[in-house]
Amino acid sequence: MTEQLDAGVVARQIKESDVLGGPGGGREVGRARRRKEDARLVTGRSQWTDNIQLPGMLYVAFLRSPMAHARITRVDTSVARTQPGVVAVFSGQDFAAEQGSLPCAWPVSEDIVIPDHPPMAVSEVRYVGEAVACVVATDRYKAADALDAIEIDYEPLDAVTDMTAALDEGSPKVHEAGNKAFTWTFAQGDIEAAFRDAAVRVERTFVQQRLIPSAMEPRAVVAQTDGDAFTLHSATQIPHILRVMLALTTGIPEHKLRVVAPDVGGGFGSKLQVTAEEVLCLLITRRLGKPVKWTESRSEGNLTVHHGRDQLQRISVAADADGRIRGVKVDLLADMGAYLMLVTPGVPLLGAFMYSGIYKMDAYDFTCTGVFTTKMPTDAYRGAGRPEATFAIERIVDELAAELGMDPIELRRRNWIQHTEFPYTTVCGLTYDSGNYEAATERALALFGYDKLRAEQADRREREDPVQLGIGVSTYTEMCGLAPSRVLGSLSYGAGGWEHASVRVLPTGKVEVVTGTSPHGQGHETAWSQIVADALGVPFEDVAVLHGDTSSSHKGMDTYGSRSLVVGGVAVVQACEKVKEKAKQVAAHLMEASPDDVEFTRGEFRVRGTGTSRTIQEIALATFAAHDLPDGFEPRLDADATFDPDNFSFPHGTHLCAVEVDTETGATRIRSYVAVDDVGNVVNPLIVEGQVHGGIAQGIAQALFEEAVHDADGNLLTTTMADYLLPSAADLPAYTTDRTETPATTNPLGVKGVGEAGTIASTPAVVNAVVDALRPYGVRDVPMPCTPERVWRALGQARTPQSTDGGLS
Amino acid sequence: MIPASFDYVRASSLDEALETLSEHGEEAKVLAGGQSLLPLLRLRLAYPGTLVDLGRVEELRGVADRGDHVLIGAMTTHYEVATSPVVREHCPLVALATATVADPAVRHRGTFGGSLAHADPAGDLPAVARALDMEFVARSPEGERVIPAADFFLDYLETALDPGEILTGIRVPKLGPGWGFHYEKFHRTAQAWAIVGVAAAVRRSGGAVEEARVALTNMGPVPVRATGVEQAVRGADLGANGALRAAAERADEDADPPSDLHARPDYRRHLARVLTHRALVAAAGAA
Incomplete structure (x- = not known):
């Protein structure tokens, strides 16, 4: 199969050589190094926020609104104050003068409504779980116990739980200004002509159910002060952004505020936030002068960690009779929840440019309306906007294939960008720098045994087997490496997208890398060490990576949007280049040669054509001693770099999923799953493999398992893991993974990012497979998650003659 | 979540457990493997004043072949039940169902008697108890009584056990060959x-x-x-x-x-x- 691929594209899996030596012969980049950080993480010798203990520490517990929408008419904390161990009790009124409003950094339109968002509700609550008071006590248990003694009277107001109904004229209002936050539109080409002239038009409405991010480590905050300056430890993805935002929100000067993200146990976007609890813990510490800690419980987290997805997508596609796609129209409602948090309104925009997927077309039309409801705000969740877009386009392409009676792979072939056409500017105006959809798809089809499975499917259909086989396709791409500052600016985002790195060379030749990215499970310490080892020719073991502390890493844009390697990793490379250039000056001086005659390989500076050489470690020591440096040479090899790429990166791949659907019970079993991803060059195949596995699991979770459910009064019903079903390893199949490598042309590493790819790709592959299995019965959609009951009802509805929709709304 | 405060007594014998229970009346709750009770405490759906832990009461543990039936001690873990050769030979249905309970961690902590006494109709064992007509052996300070499965489950999370009574074992009839x-x-x-x-x-x-x-x-x-x-x-x-x-x-x-x-x-x-x-x-x- 490999021989058929385009030159320069190599399909490969992790091999023995990757672990032992690396394919490039002793190079670190490309080697499946075990992760440096794992020994301390898995042996519990790591520093999580919750295991920080400080002298005199107090514990905070929050009382949370039991109502989705109500006016607070009376608060009495007097009894709670007298409870054992209680040091202080605060309500929203106590903070009203100083708490400010939680920030929204992405005002997507001129006329966007950004409601005031007090960290602690003062006069009105707008979702169940909103903080209304807190107890500060000498231990966590006493704090929790005293919550019961706080008295609050509420005057109930109408809950607003349905996005569509929320836009009706007579709907109760979440905020004075109404329930519409914004409408954002984007159009390219003549969409009317595309639809008018098309032979086939398919329209579907897909529901992106609300999801609850479940990081392994719950959120936790520790705030402390020395009376003048403040330190905030938080289980956050964004210590740098958080510092700026907290300074702006609380008025604590930026230079008096240190933010630390110690080891952080996962985030998936849920810790890309400036949370009420972070602000409030700072305020409490400022008030009391004592260190305080808050750690959420899992059920508290389900209520109040920002939620993800929750969009209603009306999408239509127009195509010629031969399957050529002419245009795509998208009309989106996006549930903001009760407030706009850090990037809430921007999430659908991150998807806005991805609804054309990998396909060529003449016209595109996109409208998105952000809607307020009385629910926990939504915000970034693994993929943020792009999983939604990819789901819609990949689902409707399968629907179009069914409409045309065409194989879904064949339909995609007729429409996708050919590998010879890169760089390609899509109808959405993005320039995809590189890719090879043919190669990834060919590889996936071969690994999957596509033809054989199609034959089995035909046989089962023929036999009317109660267990039907479905095959789902997802040929995805995504835009990530969230960066180009100019582009982010043009989309009204409040910050840039550059990333910073400092490389410090210590006297003994060991290297410290300070990165502005903030890992929370991704393995930056390992990957950055590999990059530096190659760039400076030092051993992998000689590199330490510092991160997540604004006092040691003063500049950074943190970790989200699969940006760390693509932006931050490149900054590391650039800083290393500067170090090398300086070291070369010193080496040339010491060897009494011209720098032009000095070459550098594998950590050694050598005078061309002679046997004279110096190691980088020798240069490090000589620079430290500074006894004999070139005239005017600043005695340091250290260097900084800040990288701001010109473009996003565009990983892509082909995921194929085979499911067995039991038409009697509605149960879906994933029988096989093949993922061939192209994330460009790979620094560490083991880490990539881990990201792909976890990503697929999270995408399958949306397809089959997870859903945040509210009742009509706005109560969240899925507050525990008994009700909000996270699949475990036991519920997921073994994946067959492989890669093609088409280097990115937009950065010197040729990397594209992998953090979100699996999640973006897998959800449509699974749902397409479920629907494919049921298509002979007339089913055209099953809403997510495709639970056994939903599948059963979809079958029942499709069998009922009056049903036209097939799905269950 | 964080449970409300409660007193904790670790009984070392059945008699001590019974004594503690009668001392505290309805305020007390028996703690077996804790796989159902602890979540209820943590969610503050239950507020017992005292927990009487049976974890160290050895006499309530183990599986015994009693001729026409198999006696399973109430504190025998699911794992022990599922892997017991006696259970596998004479009560395969019990072994099959027990092996499906939750996950390995729960099966190593959760107990056969605890699960049945909790009487969650979504639990796997109550239906097995009904199918096999198991008998529930309960002890109170007044003595021992045997409750047939048909009379044991009264309502959702409610059994025929009295507040001062402890389920000590379950008799599983051998159905014989065929x-x-x-x-x-x-x-x-x-x-x-x-x-x-x-x-x-x-x-x-x-x-x-x-x-x-x-x-x-x-x-x-x-x-x-x-x-x-x-x-x-x-x-x-x-x-x-x-x-x-x-x-x-x-x-x-x-x-x-x-x-x-x-x-x-x-x-x-x-x-x-x-x-x-x-x-x-x-x-x-x-x-």
Whole structure:
């Protein structure tokens, strides 16, 4: 199969050589190094926020609104104050003068409504779980116990739980200004002509159910002060952004505020936030002068960690009779929840440019309306906007294939960008720098045994087997490496997208890398060490990576949007280049040669054509001693770099999923799953493999398992893991993974990012497979998650003659 | 979540446990493996004043062959039950169902008696107890009494045990030769409760069903014995197409299925019929 691929594209899996030596012969980049950080993480010798203990520490517990929408008419904390161990009790009124409003950094339109968002509700609550008071006590248990003694009277107001109904004229209002936050539109080409002239038009409405991010480590905050300056430890993805935002929100000067993200146990976007609890813990510490800690419980987290997805997508596609796609129209409602948090309104925009997927077309039309409801705000969740877009386009392409009676792979072939056409500017105006959809798809089809499975499917259909086989396709791409500052600016985002790195060379030749990215499970310490080892020719073991502390890493844009390697990793490379250039000056001086005659390989500076050489470690020591440096040479090899790429990166791949659907019970079993991803060059195949596995699991979770459910009064019903079903390893199949490598042309590493790819790709592959299995019965959609009951009802509805929709709304 | 405060007593003998229970009356709650009680405490759905921990009461642990029945100590863990050679030989249905309880961590902590005394109709063991007509041995300061499974489960999370009484063991009758067994569990994830479960025992003679016992998990506030199916399946010709399926159609006759996030009642009824058929086929095939 490999021989058929385009030159320069190599399909490969992790091999023995990757672990032992690396394919490039002793190079670190490309080697499946075990992760440096794992020994301390898995042996519990790591520093999580919750295991920080400080002298005199107090514990905070929050009382949370039991109502989705109500006016607070009376608060009495007097009894709670007298409870054992209680040091202080605060309500929203106590903070009203100083708490400010939680920030929204992405005002997507001129006329966007950004409601005031007090960290602690003062006069009105707008979702169940909103903080209304807190107890500060000498231990966590006493704090929790005293919550019961706080008295609050509420005057109930109408809950607003349905996005569509929320836009009706007579709907109760979440905020004075109404329930519409914004409408954002984007159009390219003549969409009317595309639809008018098309032979086939398919329209579907897909529901992106609300999801609850479940990081392994719950959120936790520790705030402390020395009376003048403040330190905030938080289980956050964004210590740098958080510092700026907290300074702006609380008025604590930026230079008096240190933010630390110690080891952080996962985030998936849920810790890309400036949370009420972070602000409030700072305020409490400022008030009391004592260190305080808050750690959420899992059920508290389900209520109040920002939620993800929750969009209603009306999408239509127009195509010629031969399957050529002419245009795509998208009309989106996006549930903001009760407030706009850090990037809430921007999430659908991150998807806005991805609804054309990998396909060529003449016209595109996109409208998105952000809607307020009385629910926990939504915000970034693994993929943020792009999983939604990819789901819609990949689902409707399968629907179009069914409409045309065409194989879904064949339909995609007729429409996708050919590998010879890169760089390609899509109808959405993005320039995809590189890719090879043919190669990834060919590889996936071969690994999957596509033809054989199609034959089995035909046989089962023929036999009317109660267990039907479905095959789902997802040929995805995504835009990530969230960066180009100019582009982010043009989309009204409040910050840039550059990333910073400092490389410090210590006297003994060991290297410290300070990165502005903030890992929370991704393995930056390992990957950055590999990059530096190659760039400076030092051993992998000689590199330490510092991160997540604004006092040691003063500049950074943190970790989200699969940006760390693509932006931050490149900054590391650039800083290393500067170090090398300086070291070369010193080496040339010491060897009494011209720098032009000095070459550098594998950590050694050598005078061309002679046997004279110096190691980088020798240069490090000589620079430290500074006894004999070139005239005017600043005695340091250290260097900084800040990288701001010109473009996003565009990983892509082909995921194929085979499911067995039991038409009697509605149960879906994933029988096989093949993922061939192209994330460009790979620094560490083991880490990539881990990201792909976890990503697929999270995408399958949306397809089959997870859903945040509210009742009509706005109560969240899925507050525990008994009700909000996270699949475990036991519920997921073994994946067959492989890669093609088409280097990115937009950065010197040729990397594209992998953090979100699996999640973006897998959800449509699974749902397409479920629907494919049921298509002979007339089913055209099953809403997510495709639970056994939903599948059963979809079958029942499709069998009922009056049903036209097939799905269950 | 964080539980409200409670007192904790670790009993070292059954008598000490009984004494502590009677001392504290209805305020006290018995702690076995804690797999159901601790979540209730943490969610503050239960506020017992005192927990009486039976974890160190050795006399309540273990499996014994008692001739016509097997006695399973209330504090025997699911793992111990599922892997017990005595249980596997004489009560295979118990071993099969116990092996499906939650996940390995829960099976190593959770206990057979604790699970039954908790009487969650979504738990896997109550239906098995009904299908096999287990007997529940309970001790109080007044002495010992034996409660048949049919009288044990009174309502959702409610049993015939008195507040001062402790379940000490469960007698599982040996059904003798010729029986086949199956526990058909339908759930969305490996760790989730059964949406519906079917415990089936079938004795066949030649190509026909002689006798069957069928009970349902999570089809009402208490485990449901599907007597309609048991009657209908008696004498069913295993060679005849559809005989078992027809009998299984009566599975939900006496059910009162709950409605929750995972299934509404009509779907549960449908599942009960489908799964009962599958359980009968499997149990008859294994006989």
